[in-house]
Amino acid sequence: MYAQMIKSEATEDDPEKLAAFQARIDAGEKIEPKDWMPEGYRKTLIRQIGQHAHSEIVGQLPEGNWITRAPTLERKANLLAKVQDEAGHGLYLYCAAETLGVSRDDLTEQLLSGRMKYSSIFNYPTLTWADMGAVGWLVDGAAIMNQVPLQRTSYGPYARAMVRICKEESFHQRQGFHIMMAMVNGTPEQKRMAQDALNRFWYPALMMFGPSDKDSVHSAQSMKWRIKMNTNDELRQKFVDETAPQAAYLGLTIPDEALTLNEDTGHYDFTQPDWSEFHDVLADNGPCNVERMSARQKAWDDGAWVRDAMVAHAEKKRARKVAAE
Numbered sequence: 001m002y003a004q005m006i007k008s009e010a011t012e013d014d015p016e017k018l019a020a021f022q023a024r025i026d027a028g029e030k031i032e033p034k035d036w037m038p039e040g041y042r043k044t045l046i047r048q049i050g051q052h053a054h055s056e057i058v059g060q061l062p063e064g065n066w067i068t069r070a071p072t073l074e075r076k077a078n079l080l081a082k083v084q085d086e087a088g089h090g091l092y093l094y095c096a097a098e099t100l101g102v103s104r105d106d107l108t109e110q111l112l113s114g115r116m117k118y119s120s121i122f123n124y125p126t127l128t129w130a131d132m133g134a135v136g137w138l139v140d141g142a143a144i145m146n147q148v149p150l151q152r153t154s155y156g157p158y159a160r161a162m163v164r165i166c167k168e169e170s171f172h173q174r175q176g177f178h179i180m181m182a183m184v185n186g187t188p189e190q191k192r193m194a195q196d197a198l199n200r201f202w203y204p205a206l207m208m209f210g211p212s213d214k215d216s217v218h219s220a221q222s223m224k225w226r227i228k229m230n231t232n233d234e235l236r237q238k239f240v241d242e243t244a245p246q247a248a249y250l251g252l253t254i255p256d257e258a259l260t261l262n263e264d265t266g267h268y269d270f271t272q273p274d275w276s277e278f279h280d281v282l283a284d285n286g287p288c289n290v291e292r293m294s295a296r297q298k299a300w301d302d303g304a305w306v307r308d309a310m311v312a313h314a315e316k317k318r319a320r321k322v323a324a325e
């Protein structure tokens with residue numbers, strides 16, 4: 001009912017309403033769920049927040065893979081907490097998306113049928129314990145770079161979810177870096193594993209920011225609406241600039257011979273990822289796409305009885321209330 005109300009109000013995009021809406025965005029006001037919004041704004045948010053939520057949920061799988069094999073009790077507790085945090089992030093984001101008139105069930109069905117995406121990065125395997133370091137350091141590092149500006153995004157529920165998520169992501173990034181520190185200061189074999197993890201995760205991490213600006217279909221409109229605060233290339237550059245000195249500190253080599261600090265620009269020059277690999281992963285041909293989706297499908301199917309029981313319980317409660325009135 002609430003969902004229908006939001007939809008029907010938002011469908012007519014008349015120029016006066018659009019101009020007033022844009023003026024609110026330009027003035028830095030937050031848009032709240034019951035406010036009028038253009039249909040395109042609502043749809044773009046559902047796409048981006050939904051994709052983000054799915055990424056957090058699917059993103060538990062590569063690290064969940066290592067919980068039972070963590071080298072110490074402390075590492076295991078940290079990793080367990082991190083993976084649980086990612087589940088929590090998914091839930092905050094599904095809640096934010098629900099305020100736009102789409103149900104969580106709908107979003108999950110769109111993910112499972114391939115109509116909605118999740119981040120390309122989670123289609124890569126985690127082969128060794130060093131990958132837990134690389135994921136925390138690079139994947140959470142890239143996620144923070146993208147998400148810190150989103151705390152100022154124009155849609156209130158999304159911006160507020162992001163504040164909480166960012167606090168937790170910085171712990172994740174630190175625990176990843178801490179694992180890398182331990183590996184590089186360990187045996188030569190452990191250092192080799194850390195280098196190997198960096199070699200495998202570097203370009204997939206760069207791809208997380210999305211296609212280059214000239215190929216980004218949504219950036220211009222999303223930035224006008226302050227759904228995105230920076231372009232994909234701006235954030236990728238910022239990530240490289242911050243991560244290159246960290247790799248040097250670890251004594252590791254970023255797998256890019258062209259990576260150099262450009263004295264004129266103050267930024268690192270670097271080699272772009274292989275975009276054909278990115279498009280392949282998006283077309284479901286990455287190393288783990290099939291495995292990831294079958295794990296999500298199984299979880300959805302196995303959880304059906306819980307969802308049915310919750311609905312039955314709510315209905316019974318409602319019927320009892322009606323009978324008592």
Ligand code: FAQ
Nearest residue numbers: 052055056059118119120143207208209210216217218219
């Ligand atoms: N993977 O026009 P643009 C995390 C798609 S959270 C897959 O530039 P846009 C935490 C894009 O959807 C990681 N698809 O798109 C964690 C569009 O296709 P569509 C997720 C991608 O939306 C850590 C098409 O390409 N973070 O990691 C990707 O303006 C560790 C054209 O692209 C977010 O979702 C990609 N990498 O910009 C969890 C942050 N890039 O939809 C566990 C919020 C692009 O038209 C463990 N999202 N595409 O079919 C955003 O900031 C944006 O959506 C971008 C993409 C920047 C990802």
